[in-house]
Amino acid sequence: xxxxxxxxxxxxxxxxxxxxxxxxxxxxxxxxxxxxxxxxxxxxxxxxxxxxxxxxxxxxxxxxxxxxxxxxxxxxxxxxxxxxxxxxxxxxxxxxxxxxxxxxxxxxxxxxxxxxxxxxxxxxxxxxxxxxxxxxxxxxxxxxxxxxxxxxxxxxxxxxxxxxxxxxxxxxxxxxxxxxxxxxxxxxxxxxxxxxxxxxxxxxxxxxx
Amino acid sequence: xxxxxxxxxxxxxxxxxxxxxxxxxxxxxxxxxxxxxxxxxxxxxxxxxxxxxxxxxxxxxxxxxxxxxxxx
Numbered sequence: 346x347x348x349x350x351x352x353x354x355x356x357x358x359x360x361x362x363x364x365x366x367x368x369x370x371x372x373x374x375x376x377x378x379x380x381x382x383x384x385x386x387x388x389x390x391x392x393x394x395x396x397x398x399x400x401x402x403x404x405x406x407x408x409x410x411x412x413x414x415x416x417x418x419x420x421x422x423x424x425x426x427x428x429x430x431x432x433x434x435x436x437x438x439x440x441x442x443x444x445x446x447x448x449x450x451x452x453x454x455x456x457x458x459x460x461x462x463x464x465x466x467x468x469x470x471x472x473x474x475x476x477x478x479x480x481x482x483x484x485x486x487x488x489x490x491x492x493x494x495x496x497x498x499x500x501x502x503x504x505x506x507x508x509x510x511x512x513x514x515x516x517x518x519x520x521x522x523x524x525x526x527x528x529x530x531x532x533x534x535x536x537x538x539x540x541x542x543x544x545x546x547x548x549x550x551x552x553x554x
Numbered sequence: 555x556x557x558x559x560x561x562x563x564x565x566x567x568x569x570x571x572x573x574x575x576x577x578x579x580x581x582x583x584x585x586x587x588x589x590x591x592x593x594x595x596x597x598x599x600x601x602x603x604x605x606x607x608x609x610x611x612x613x614x615x616x617x618x619x620x621x622x623x624x625x626x
Contacts, residue, residue, distance in 0.1 A: 401612060408609075437612065444615045451566045480563065480615065507564070 346370030346550055349385035351415070351431070353377045353395035353406050358428065358530060362391040365530040365542065369550050377409040387424040387549055388415055390431030392473075392528060402445065402476045403433030412438060424549050425522045429474055432514070432524030441517055441524045442489055443481035448474070449507025457538060459500035460513055460527060463493065468541035470527040472505050477526040479508035479515070486510055492518060497525050523549065555602070556619045557611045558589030589616070 348366035352359045352374050359374060366372035366389060375382060377395075382388065395406035406412060412434065419425045419440055427435040435441045448454060455473040462468065481489070486509055489495060497514035504511045506526070514525025529542030559565045567588040575583050592610055596602060599622050611618040 400610070404609065404612070444612055446563070446615065447566055449564060449566055451570055478564075482614075 346387070347385050348372040348387050348389060349375045349382050350389045350391055351375050351377065351411050352391070353393070353409065353411075355395045355397050356391055356393035356430070358392035358430075358528065361528075361530040362389045362428065365533045365546050368533060368543065369546055375411050377406070377411045380410040380414055382411075382414045382418055385418075387426070388418060389530075390415065390425065390427040390434050391530070392429030392431060395430055395434060398430075398476075401433075401437065402430060403435075403437040406430075406434045407438035416440060419517070419522050422519065422521050426545070426549050427522070427524035428528055428530060429472075429477070429526055432526055433476065435522060435524045440522050441515055442485055442494070443479055443512075443515060445476050445526070446478040446480050447476050448478055448505070454505040456505065458503045458505055458513075458527060460497045460503075461500050462497055463495070467500060468497075468532075468544065469539040470529055470532045470542055470545075471539075472527045474506070474526055477506040477508065479506075479512040479526070481509065486512075489515060494518065494520075496523055497527070555592045555594075555606055555610055556589060556621070557592065557606070557616050558587055558618075560615055560617050563615055 350359050350362045363372045433445045436444050453475040457469055457471050460468045460470055494516045495512055496516050498511040499513050516523045529545040532539040532542030565587050568586040572586040602620050606618045607613050
């Protein structure tokens with residue numbers, strides 16, 4: 346299992362993502378100017394502030410050569426995990442439905458939250474973002490719920506940003522692209538309070554096995 | 555280009571501005587929406603709408619208007 350972790354100018358979570366990936370395989374960084382993913386089996390678009398978050402978070406990163414390669418990789422069924430800014434990039438690129446807006450209280454939020462996966466299992470994973478309010482028109486929300494594309498919701502009372510229907514993470518229709526605002530790569534060691542993030546990396550690995 | 559959040563989408567920046575106004579003595583102001591304006595010079599204004607749709611605005615969440623000023 347070889348992971349490729351994208352790195353844009355302004356990324357800041359690529360090191361933790363590499364570490365998390367290496368707990369379940371090999372991993373290499375992919376610089377944003379690289380047009381070739383080099384035969385990776387899965388891709389992580391990590392968190393941070395790609396291109397300074399200028400214009401809108403993720404809006405400029407989607408035009409990078411590496412993201413063109415990721416779009417082709419995803420179209421071919423390759424697994425892609427977008428975390429925080431990576432989720433914003435994937436939404437801007439049209440690889441995932443919806444958009445991430447400024448938090449409803451205008452505050453940057455940084456804390457551990459409880460999530461529920463599709464089968465109602467709880468995960469404890471940190472969030473840290475200022476633009477994490479998931480939004481899509483009601484008709485689109487109905488569709489993605491009906492198709493089972495809501496991968497994670499904030500547990501009752503835990504929604505940190507005003508996300509529609511408590512949505513914390515969604516997949517594309519095919520299910521091979523997953524984006525979420527919480528940071529599983531920061532929850533892979535008991536030292537930092539939770540290892541629940543490993544389950545998300547293992548789920549991506551499992552989908553290619 | 556004038557870009558603003560679509561109607562019906564909560565605009566927390568606009569709300570924060572609106573809440574601050576009465577303290578400054580500005581009464582009777584409602585529905586504040588904060589967007590952004592992009593100025594540019596273009597040889598071919600025909601393609602500006604496409605530019606807005608692809609980059610300057612996110613059509614899912616934002617509306618845009620284009621005003622051209624000739625020979626500026």
